[in-house]
Amino acid sequence: MDHLSNQNLKNITCISIETDNNHRQFSYFTIDELIILYQHSNVIERSLYELMTPVNQVKAYIDFEYYIDNNLDIKNSHIGPICLLKIFYFLLNFLDHNDQHNNDQIAHILQQFLILEASTSEKISYHFIHANPSILFENNITLGLFIKAVIHYSLLLITQHKCSSFQIDSISQKYTISDLLILLKPYVNTLRTCCIQCQLYIGYITIAEFSHLLVLDKQNQLTLAVDLNVYCKNQQFRLFDSVKLGKTNPLPQDEHYDHRKLSYTTV
Numbered sequence: 075m076d077h078l079s080n081q082n083l084k085n086i087t088c089i090s091i092e093t094d095n096n097h098r099q100f101s102y103f104t105i106d107e108l109i110i111l112y113q114h115s116n117v118i119e120r121s122l123y124e125l126m127t128p129v130n131q132v133k134a135y136i137d138f139e140y141y142i143d144n145n146l147d148i149k150n151s152h153i154g155p156i157c158l159l160k161i162f163y164f165l166l167n168f169l170d171h172n173d174q175h176n177n178d179q180i181a182h183i184l185q186q187f188l189i190l191e192a193s194t195s196e197k198i199s200y201h202f203i204h205a206n207p208s209i210l211f212e213n214n215i216t217l218g219l220f221i222k223a224v225i226h227y228s229l230l231l232i233t234q235h236k237c238s239s240f241q242i243d244s245i246s247q248k249y250t251i252s253d254l255l256i257l258l259k260p261y262v263n264t265l266r267t268c269c270i271q272c273q274l275y276i277g278y279i280t281i282a283e284f285s286h287l288l289v290l291d292k293q294n295q296l297t298l299a300v301d302l303n304v305y306c307k308n309q310q311f312r313l314f315d316s317v318k319l320g321k322t323n324p325l326p327q328d329e330h331y332d333h334r335k336l337s338y339t340t341v
């Protein structure tokens with residue numbers, strides 16, 4: 075394959091279109107064709123998903139969600155999403171403790187991240203895309219490993235920290251993410267309410283903030299509000315301002331967002 079056709083391939087996005095009977099039809103679009111499709115269709119007619127394969131470079135993206143009724147202890151639903159944005163802004167820009175956070179921090183974060191909200195009366199749900207990235211990931215799998223490592227490391231730091239409200243004696247040094255969630259479950263409310271001075275990531279966020287990413291699932295098990303299952307080999311993502319077939323909750327777009335950047339991949 076010559077350079078030109080490689081280049082052309084890079085500018086094409088594979089879109090799956092949800093049709094009746096739970097089927098999906100796959101088509102290839104250039105970004106210009108995709109924009110025309112958006113301009114000539116109504117939101118409720120658009121059931122469009124972007125297909126990502128192991129050969130697609132990807133921008134970082136994170137799905138955040140939890141059920142409201144299972145997590146009534148969370149009084150402020152903004153703490154978790156903002157904490158997540160702060161962590162990934164910090165890590166994806168290779169900041170260190172010299173980069174002091176200031177009042178404009180959220181404004182800086184919003185310049186880089188696209189935020190799509192899909193919350194309903196039952197659940198809080200956001201999709202974050204590092205739309206103006208400083209780094210790209212080789213593919214979806216690599217991104218998933220990075221996200222899991224960040225989560226794992228954060229949970230380990232929380233488990234190991236000691237303060238006047240929290241101290242557990244670690245029995246083993248070998249904890250998986252699931253082990254750490256089981257270990258931390260009895261302490262989640264303490265962490266959220268008492269560890270407001272306990273720092274993570276060189277003072278960038280607090281343990282109290284991070285603990286808003288630890289939520290209960292429908293079976294009342296402690297889990298992460300970050301969906302770690304989306305980083306698999308071939309993953310389809312609903313495009314923004316697009317609906318699940320038969321539903322009327324489009325992923326709304328940020329009004330300041332550049333419409334040319336429709337895609338999760340590097341197109």
Ligand SMILES: [Zn+2]
Binds near residue numbers: 238239240268272281
């Ligand atoms: Zn603490």
